[in-house]
Amino acid sequence: MSAKWNNSAAAATRTSIIPAVIVEPPAEGNGHALHAPVLVLNTSYEPINVCAARRAIVLVLKGVAMTEEENGHFLHAARLAIRVPSVIRLLEYRRIPHQTRALSRKNILLRDRNTCQYCCELLPSGELTLDHVIPRSRGGASTWENLVACCHPCNRRKGNHFPMEAGMKLMREPRAFNLHTSRHIMRLIGRSDDKWRKYLFY
């Protein structure tokens, strides 16, 4: 079925219906379907990313990926109804370096799941700051291993001290964003989609 869909996608590419699909959301009010998360698998079925349905459809129409699972929605374009994918798989293997996520406030909070690493409280991003475990004033670097999510009260309490000096303890040792973390995040995003489970939970 996927192969058949792939052929029709290739045909669609040739008749250049795609721009209409991409520029105009469907009139039937399925616009939100374009933003639904789609799990991206490598050729080897290894989950490597999550993208918006809109991008997944482009990848399928370009012949870069094929649909493995559909999400049950249709995207209606001028002369074409496209099944919106839920999981796609790349047709050519890509080597994915897993440690390349940028060191940023957003990614640190994502890694630490918006939880203060000292008092374990789960907070909105706005109520968290980044703490240098080894204070900057004492030679601590801004690295994945030395930055953690921290609430403001804990940050004030710790000040320019090492955690032990302040009588504080880290929930766990901070690590670089790795494949395990990425997969954990994919699981959180895909929790509501049963079709993702067999690719993520094993």
Ligand SMILES: [Zn+2]
């Ligand atoms: Zn705290």
